[in-house]
Amino acid sequence: MFWGVIIEPNGSFESMCEDILHITHVCIQEELKDEKMHRAFIKIDNEEVCIASITGNNLNYPVSVIVEPEHSFTLLNKTQNVMYFSGYTIVQNKLSPEMEDSLVIEKQQLAKSRKSEKRKSVVAPKKPLSPASKKIVRIGGVEKSIPIESYEERLKKQNRRQRFNNAFI
Missing domain, CATH: 1.20.5 (Single alpha-helices involved in coiled-coils or other helix-helix interfaces)
Known part of the structure; x- marks a missing residue:
């Protein structure tokens, strides 16, 4: 599913992922307020990392940042320009408690049936044919x-x- 966020100059965006998030692009606005290099940062577990360095020549920067579910992160814009972050989320199939219970029961029944099949083969071996057959x-x-x-x-x-x-x- 598409994901995107706009961060104002010297602003930040803080979030907690429920699904896998893959950030694929960082862009800055067309009218640059200054000519220097523009950097985008991500902060995860109190560690800040630069994920994009954008110059005036190229306003679009491809990245590949994956944030795992149940992790909080902060995107930081430390420039005088608006930054756009985009990507997509990967929805993981989450089972309801009832479905999880039924899945566990099915697995247990399958394991029991396999054990009983093994026992049958051990208890009742194939009858050998007589040499005259x-x-x-x-x-x-x-x-x-x-x-x-x-x-x-x-x-x-x-x-x-x-x-x-x-x-x-």
Whole structure:
């Protein structure tokens, strides 16, 4: 959302951010009352910092100053000219207490369901197929029976292949 403020000569603007504030430009009025360098300052936590130095040649100065939520700040104009500060705010999604409670409950239920799924997989493992299990497949009009390996048999074959491959490394 667009944000802007006008500060009179030797004036200041004090505020507390509810959202993230990104100050992007500092400008001074067109009719300069003096020809020297003009500086804009920001004061946060009793520390004053120059954020823009504007000369008579260029009245618009791009900046990138981000003020985090719940921080108070003061913009200072220490010149004899009017200064304009502009930028935008980034609104953070704030949940109402009811929504926060329901979100916590949903997370707890999801965690419980995941735990119960893990328990089921530990308690009830897959039943291995018997070595005699076969599946009949029709390929090009010809029926073939293919033996189906159990999970344990596939693991044994995999282990044998890995040991064989590792022997040549």
